[in-house]
Amino acid sequence: MHITYTAATTAAPNSTNEDHLAVGDGWALVLDGAGRYPGETGGCIHPVTWVVTRLGIHLSSCLSQQPEQPLTTIVRSAVEATMADHGSTCDLSDPLSPGATGAIVRVREDRIDWLVVGDCAVVIDQGQDIYTTVIDDRVDHLPNAPIVEGQVRTYSPDYVATVRNKPGGFWVLGSSPAAAEHALVGTLPQHAATRVLLCSDGISRLTERYGWSWQTVMALHESDGPESLIRAVRECEHSDPNPQRWRGKRHDDATVVVMRVTGA
Template sequence: MVTDLVQTSYASESAPAGDNEDRFRAGENWALVLDGAGRYPGRTGGCVHPVTWIVEHLADHLAYKLTVHDRETLPYILAAAIRATMADHGPTCDLSDPLSPGAAVAILRTRGDLVEWLVLADCAVVVEDAAGKHTVVIDDRVDHLPDAPVVDAEVRTYDPDYVATVRNRPGGFWVASTVPEAAGEALMGQAPLTEIRQALLCSDGVTRLVERHGWTWQAMFAVANDEGPQALIDEVRRADGDHPRVRHWRGKIHDDATAALCRFTGPEG
């Protein structure tokens, strides 16, 4: 039975005057988006490598394992890719540091007669079924930490010393960094291939159109289909520039932005 993605189109763009810490990869039956989890001010995270190095290596390992180990589960593949990226560091980095750089992850693939997805940290997978209904998968546990001390209420940031106690820890939040067990904490889902029309994979530099600027997922899919994923990024830049209180939210005024639109064939066989 052949259940390949019929088409995957994407766009990725750095925030103004910065390096792009997002990554996209795709194969015959899978696609992924990574969003680099950067360093906290004044903290090295025990690592000498830039975040771009982290996401590049993790993306390459994921791409290889999704292609070669296609019978394995998505958490297995992500854990294996994290281990392989850890091995790339060598002795120059202290991988025991809980603030080691990492990435948010969104993976989508077809396997047999199913569409499967995995989300870890603040990337998103949004699946549209044949009736136009949307299943939205965003891992927002970092925004719901119990009794979290807020350093700056205007942008809801957390002190790095606090983050070190809850990052990749039970009851906290999880990223793809130096704890392979984080893969088992990812949000997972699946649906029959015959029921799914298309999907969007986005970094949070794109989902802010919905989360901050009042867009609907229906509008997101319409623009992506009519004008391509780059149009979503253009709309993000326009909306961020026009908003009077853009620093109201935790995070950057502008962010790296990546969007991938995946359309599906029906099963053949």
């Protein structure tokens, strides 16, 4: 078995990139910073980029050094290590403490394992235009979620504090080890996949907002590489006639990793 990787990441225009990607021996991950709400500290003195980077470092270390551990165990360990990095400076019991959504894929000789928390995505190309798509969209199905109309449409912070990292709500990585057990996880036989795509929602909005199919996404990547997907997202965003109809930012950080799996 041989695995090759292509990847690209870029910040939203006039912004700092709060996404993070990493690849290793048979694995890849993408993280997307879950930032602060205006006027909220989240009990933490660190920038979102610090939290995301620390989490990415610990996940990478665990994936490399503990290849036989379940992905949920690896994620729990990485979250605990990230929490320890804060020391006594931060109140991580604050439900709005900054963190990240994430997607992890690990390819073994006999199977492909994945774990997704939040609005990152894993898309597995099984050939013949068959795709297994894993997106944790619980944040889009919260009961009676109040929408705040501002520069962007979003949920009220007071409401988010009642459902973030709570059963029946949604989960992010960073300050709650229990998020590992609430992730979406799964496995496919290794021979069932030819390519695996991981991305932040800055890329998956091609399908969620702009009507692309994953077949079209994969075909563009195949012909023009990962940067072409970021260019396509920006073109869609700039030509959007009514960006206020969406919940969330008009532009977002965009990150994609594609793993190509070939035979021994």
